[in-house]
Amino acid sequence: DTLPTETQLRYLYETLVQQVAEQAKTSTFTANVAQADGSAASREITRIGPFVAFSGGKYLTYKGDQNILAFLARQPAGSVTGAARAVENATGDGFTRGVIDPSRGQLLGLIVETPTFNERVQQGGSIGYITLAIGAFAFIWGVFRWFTLTSTAGAVKAQARRPKASKSNPLGRVMLAYEAVGNKNDVGAVEAALDDAILKELPKLESGLNLIKIASNIAPLLGLLGTVIGMVITFQSITLFGTGDPQIMASGISIALMTTVIGLVVSIPLVVLHAFAAGAANRVAQILEEQAAGIVAEHADGRR
Incomplete structure (x- = not known):
């Protein structure tokens, strides 16, 4: 084992700084999203840092085994999906209230397991x-x-x-x-x-x-x-x-x-x-x- 070189340390520092900067950004891009029938369709996706991603007001989850994004089987309450639409439609003037998942998808994933009124x-x-x-x-x-x-x-x-x-x-x-x-x-x-x-x-x-x-x-x-x-x-x-x-x-x-x-x-x-x-x-x-x-x-x- 050898000590890291100055170039490697500088690269690590720059990478970490870049990650921190990207986590504070809201970006919009186009990517494939898995559909209910198993096919994939290209959709415009809005991502808030590494916390949440949504398309058309619906939240997405990342399927690591398939390397693709997919809609949550059950979406959050109307106020939460409304916040997603507000972020998607934001023009960049002023502040827009949005919702993030600090656990990077785990909390949103629990929504699927939360029983609805009829299920209760x-x-x-x-x-x-x-x-x-x-x-x-x-x-x-x-x-x-x-x-x-x-x-x-x-x-x-x-x-x-x-x-x-x-x-x-x-x-x-x-x-x-x-x-x-x-x-x-x-x-x-x-x-x-x-x-x-x-x-x-x-x-x-x-x-x-x-x-x-x-x-x-x-x-x-x-x-x-x-x-x-x-x-x-x-x-x-x-x-x-x-x-x-x-x-x-x-x-x-x-x-x-x-x-x-x-x-x-x-x-x-x-x-x-x-x-x-x-x-x-x-x-x-x-x-x-x-x-x-x-x-x-x-x-x-x-x-x-």
Whole structure:
């Protein structure tokens, strides 16, 4: 072994300086890019130092075994690809915000392995789909009942301001029940008729609310069931294959975690929706009771 000569050291220095300078540059050139069908097509490529390269707003990766650039199998989020387009369309005046990968492709490569929303839902398995189906049905029904009860509450309030009773709302039907009492001087008969009319209206107001409540309770329980199933699958994998390869245990762990997440995501909105719907039903029932109590009080005062 001999010491490097002055010429070699100077060449090494100049090469390193050149590399540092090139890393700070954004260049555009034409090169072959591998296509989805396996062919290669010449495309205009923009490269930011040694960090990232993209073409047409899509990021590229270098395939060393084939010595060719190729598009990532899955592109980053829209804001990241938008930054790539902005750099490609930059005119050179001022600064343009771009995105680089300090790991020189490794971070972008991980995007391919990051599950999408649909893939995460699929990780929940059949338990996850059942939970989502129950949640979707209960949510649609809950929204329908909430709007129905809110509309009913508005109709009841409007009826309270009108002396003429209408069969189209609960308060109107209660008032018609009062008008049907033969002996209105009998406070007991009036009170019994009003109570009976209110009792007939309450089941209509509360109809379907228990379904929302049951669904909100079932969802986290299904999530817990999925968690148990996922852990059982994980322990079976450990028993059969050991703990040397984490990928073997990933399936069971994914089921355990995603079913829990799905159960909570379904349950929380249903609990809130049930509270709103039940509150609307209670407001209508309260108005009916207040109006009935007012009618009974008027008759009691009239007899004195």
